[in-house]
Amino acid sequence: xxxxxxxxRGSATLVGFNRLARPEPLALEILxxxxxDHQLRILDLRLEDxxxxxxxxxxTFQPQLVGVTGYTTDVPSAQELLREVKSLDPSIRTVxxxxxASLQPQDFNMPEADFVxxxxxxxTLPELVTALETGRDPREVLGVMYxxxxxxxxVGPRPPLGQLDNSPVxxxxxxxxxxxxxxxxxxxxxxxxxxxxxxxxxxxxxxVWRFYGGKCRLKKADTVVDQILAIHGDFVAFVxxxxxxxxxxxxxxxxxxxxxxxKKRFWMQARSDSIVKRPDLIEKWASIGLTTVLMGLExxxxxxxxxxxxxxxxxxxxxxxxxxHANNVDIWGAFLVDPQWTRPDFDALIQYVRNLKITFPQFTxxxxxxxxxxxRERVQDLITSNxxxxxxxxxxxxxxxxxxxxxxxxARLYGSTTLSLSDLRxxxxxxxIPTDQLRHLKGLMAExxxxxxxxxxx
Numbered sequence: 001x002x003x004x005x006x007x008x009r010g011s012a013t014l015v016g017f018n019r020l021a022r023p024e025p026l027a028l029e030i031l032x033x034x035x036x037d038h039q040l041r042i043l044d045l046r047l048e049d050x051x052x053x054x055x056x057x058x059x060t061f062q063p064q065l066v067g068v069t070g071y072t073t074d075v076p077s078a079q080e081l082l083r084e085v086k087s088l089d090p091s092i093r094t095v096x097x098x099x100x101a102s103l104q105p106q107d108f109n110m111p112e113a114d115f116v117x118x119x120x121x122x123x124t125l126p127e128l129v130t131a132l133e134t135g136r137d138p139r140e141v142l143g144v145m146y147x148x149x150x151x152x153x154x155v156g157p158r159p160p161l162g163q164l165d166n167s168p169v170x171x172x173x174x175x176x177x178x179x180x181x182x183x184x185x186x187x188x189x190x191x192x193x194x195x196x197x198x199x200x201x202x203x204x205x206x207x208v209w210r211f212y213g214g215k216c217r218l219k220k221a222d223t224v225v226d227q228i229l230a231i232h233g234d235f236v237a238f239v240x241x242x243x244x245x246x247x248x249x250x251x252x253x254x255x256x257x258x259x260x261x262x263k264k265r266f267w268m269q270a271r272s273d274s275i276v277k278r279p280d281l282i283e284k285w286a287s288i289g290l291t292t293v294l295m296g297l298e299x300x301x302x303x304x305x306x307x308x309x310x311x312x313x314x315x316x317x318x319x320x321x322x323x324x325h326a327n328n329v330d331i332w333g334a335f336l337v338d339p340q341w342t343r344p345d346f347d348a349l350i351q352y353v354r355n356l357k358i359t360f361p362q363f364t365x366x367x368x369x370x371x372x373x374x375x376r377e378r379v380q381d382l383i384t385s386n387x388x389x390x391x392x393x394x395x396x397x398x399x400x401x402x403x404x405x406x407x408x409x410x411a412r413l414y415g416s417t418t419l420s421l422s423d424l425r426x427x428x429x430x431x432x433i434p435t436d437q438l439r440h441l442k443g444l445m446a447e448x449x450x451x452x453x454x455x456x457x458x
């Protein structure tokens with residue numbers, strides 16, 4: 001079967017998380033690897049002229065199935081894409097999946113969406129493809145939702161993969177033409193890697209633990225190392241919510257990488273309490289190339305951590321910051337901004353970030369993503385139904401300050417805490433930054449510090 005997997009173009013807002021990071025479409029690369037016996041292409045519309053590129057691909061490749069994924073901010077683009085596919089060729093079957101579609105499938109209850117995959121897709125999608133190819137009724141495939149009589153019908157849940165090691169190694173060849181366009185804030189061409197899924201914690205703003213049913217699964221250390229060795233680039237970013245969730249596994253991975261003498265740089269996400277439990281492990285990873293850790297510090301007051309059910313403390317956060325500084329590991333520190341804040345709250349956060357010397361601060365507006373506890377609690381308070389604005393840099397909840405003043409303070413957060421471009425060039429250790437990346441850095445910093453940029457809607 002000819003299959004086209006599409007990454008939507010995303011939100012059209014001037015600022016937003018999509019401007020801070022454009023990672024490779026790892027989920028689509030995994031699905032591509034799960035369908036080795038089919039003709040398959042990936043179209044990344046974040047790096048293409050969306051309407052023209054889609055029309056060209058449908059005309060030249062003539063796919064029999066088009067699959068679309070995306071997060072909440074991608075929903076409007078994904079809906080538009082599905083409508084475009086069906087308008088150009090109604091015979092093409094369509095399927096949509098991902099976090100948002102799984103947690104709120106009703107947003108794809110539309111004639112143009114034939115199927116929705118609920119949950120993990122690397123087994124469900126191949127089985128659906130086989131059913132469509134062989135004439136088997138696709139309405140019997142577990143994990144699939146289909147439309148009948150204008151309503152959605154769910155076949156039934158598919159059990160998650162028992163062993164995460166069985167998930168196929170991402171097929172990165174199908175996105176090789178886009179490689180230079182992928183970045184994580186300042187790091188161009190980064191290869192992302194999944195070594196675990198899920199999270200055992202219960203933060204009320206997070207959809208990850210909801211998507212994975214509150215369970216955490218990890219690939220074995222040998223599997224992780226083998227997949228690192230298969231990556232051709234020199235920068236690997238672990239996208240697990242907490243790479244240090246299992247400390248013995250993290251140490252086993254380190255030991256094998258050290259023994260191999262591998263020369264790569266590493267970026268990881270980790271909770272501060274895991275770092276504090278094993279500061280020696282940070283020292284070990286730093287010795288083999290760990291450059292940056294993304295920590296969800298979230299707040300500078302313990303009561304604010306409790307409000308979001310973070311199950312952590314400010315004291316632990318600050319101890320983790322000290323450990324990372326001691327090992328010359330850069331801190332990508334993420335903080336939540338409550339829409340109910342006033343100017344003194346912004347002032348206090350600015351001073352806090354400066355005092356901690358956070359290398360790369362990231363400020364995200366507290367956003368009730370569909371599927372989260374926060375969404376259930378605050379859905380009646382939403383001031384917009386446009387999912388393009390659920391990008392963490394626009395408030396979708398009422399603000400206590402006038403909206404323009406709120407965004408002035410968001411811009412002030414970045415303007416008062418972010419290193420200058422010349423300092424960043426030194427800090428991120430990239431030497432001669434490629435022209436395209438330098439242009440992106442300048443544009444991003446100009447937008448993040450411009451209050452008017454935040455006022456633009458998707």
